């Protein structure tokens with residue numbers, strides 16, 4: 001994340017009236033103005049990342065709730081609104097901005113903002129306006145996880161979503177707006193992990209919801225009309241951000257396009273200058289052996305990686321076979337790999353492996369425990385003795401985004417010239433040059449074990465405390 005003072009921070013330091021300044025003297029970009037002044041009942045703002053969607057959404061929402069919207073007519077009387085999202089953690093970007101803009105003197109004093117958990121104070125999350133122009137109005141906060149329960153029976157004036165809603169949620173929200181002829185506002189950037197969005201695309205095509213589409217560029221993040229035009233990123237920063245997106249999702253994150261594209265290789269920032277036959281340099285290195293368990297022929301791969309305190313990363317060697325292997329053979333191959341690099345198992349700082357594969361047609365299940373036991377037995381140690389001496393495989397924690405994060409991390413290392421790959425890592429080299437995103441391709445296995453090694457080395461405190469790449473998101 002960029003370390004910079006946001007307008008919200010600056011205003012927050014300005015004292016009690018800060019929120020009112022944010023609300024009443026905003027500076028909006030043209031796309032934000034378009035979104036906030038749209039009078040259509042159903043509006044979808046689909047755009048790239050970091051274009052100010054959540055900010056614009058929060059501003060529009062607070063003015064709607066208070067009935068003070070300067071750009072358009074909103075319903076009179078007390079208003080009921082609902083903000084829905086996957087989870088409170090995922091709603092954080094909107095909640096944070098909403099909280100910054102809510103006039104604290106006008107809402108219930110019990111309310112407070114807990115990062116990652118949303119706006120709290122009541123058992124059922126809700127923001128109530130107790131004084132000021134919005135007095136009596138309510139914003140209900142609901143997650144998709146709570147399912148239809150929280151939404152059912154609700155009749156309101158507005159439904160807001162800051163993420164791509166699954167079709168079930170969209171379908172549930174629409175009728176909730178019938179009674180008051182309420183409005184729906186959706187702001188989002190589609191990503192490959194989004195729920196299927198065919199349905200909303202059809203709604204757009206059928207004219208049932210108006211779409212505003214905004215690309216991430218200097219023009220669209222520039223606020224005009226003040227003393228000087230001001231943008232929250234420079235053209236160079238924008239270009240760097242866009243280059244950092246993975247190739248298949250770049251058009252989504254840059255323009256808000258619906259679909260990933262079939263792009264070329266994913267490790268596009270790892271180029272020929274990364275590969276080397278140089279001997280591995282002297283110095284204090286942290287070593288990691290990472291295994292990707294495969295039960296089909298040639299799909300077991302282990303990689304030996306290294307990192308030093310200066311933030312240099314090496315892929316030293318890999319242990320791979322073209323045939324089906326037993327766990328004993330895998331264990332032997334790993335020890336042999338260490339040996340041919342002049343290392344012993346005791347010098348390895350981290351052992352990691354992916355989650356166990358299940359029983360397959362080709363052979364028995366493999367797991368970190370089995371591998372650990374086999375290695376111990378080859379070394380004439382009991383499993384306990386081996387573990388006590390550091391031979392303990394950690395299981396890679398993998399969530400939905402970890403593949404993409406790992407690839408992005410490797411691209412960053414490549415782009416900054418901090419990754420060296422020895423030619424011995426032939427499987428990695430081939431994968432880096434050819435793998436284009438197919439999850440079932442055998443090209444991916446050596447990339448997986450290399451990724452586990454590099455992510456582990458990057459994340460471990462002993463390496464990180466001396467500074468590497470910081471957070472890669």
Ligand SMILES: Nc1ncnc2c1ncn2[C@@H]1O[C@H](COP(=O)(O)OP(=O)(O)OP(=O)(O)O)[C@@H](O)[C@H]1O
Nearest residue numbers: 006007027028029048049050051052053054055232
């Ligand atoms: N009108 C504005 N005035 C000042 N700062 C703004 C304004 N709009 C947005 N920003 C700042 O720009 C940054 C990006 O805005 P925001 O988070 O709303 O973008 P987004 O499109 O929702 O991004 P994401 O794709 O991550 O959801 C934030 O740091 C926000 O505080």
Ligand SMILES: [Mg+2]
Nearest residue numbers: 053054055093
């Ligand atoms: Mg956002």
